[in-house]
Amino acid sequence: MPFVDLESNLPAERFSEDFLRKLSSSAATTLGKPEERMNLVVKAGLPMLIAGSYAPCVSLSVSAVGATDSAEKNRDHSGHLLRFLSAELALPEDRIVIRFHALEPHQVGKNGTVMSFL
Template identity: 75%
Template sequence: MPFVDIETNLAASKFSEGFLKKLCSATAAALGKPEERMNLVVKAGLQMLIAGSCSSCVVLSVSAIGVTDTAEKNREHSAKLFPFLTEELGLAEDRIVIRFYALEPHQVGKKGTVMSFL
């Protein structure tokens, strides 16, 4: 049950339903998870600064159980996600940052319990 959050200073109009579906497919494929388990949130129009510049930028946060827990895995995910983001958003790689968070099953609640018991 991965969680994908985008924080950006780009306008909300840049993130159509079509973009969200493409992002869902791209992140699911990169993480090896089914699309129906993905959870996405876009926070657009924020005041942001990356590398000393307020130019258009994105911070993508990816939290998941079992697939974001090593540098090797995250390097592979990053290599798959950067081309998608640069192409779809028209940003250079240096205007995108990806943060990976490893989750444990007891940290994700669903259906009145936690993933440990499902």
């Protein structure tokens, strides 16, 4: 049950439903998770500064069980997601940062229990 949170200073209209579907699909593919388990939130129009600049930018946070728990996996995920975001949003790669968080099954709740018991 991956969680993808995108924050950006780009205006909300840049993040259409089509973009959200594509991002969800792209993240599911790289993480090796089913799309129907993806959770995606986009927060647009935020005051943001990356590397000392207010130029258009994106900060992406990716949390998942078993998919973001090693440097090797995250290197691959980073490349895949960076290329996707850069192409879709017409941003230079240095204006995109990605954070990965490894989750344990007991840290994700669903249906009144946690993933450990599902």
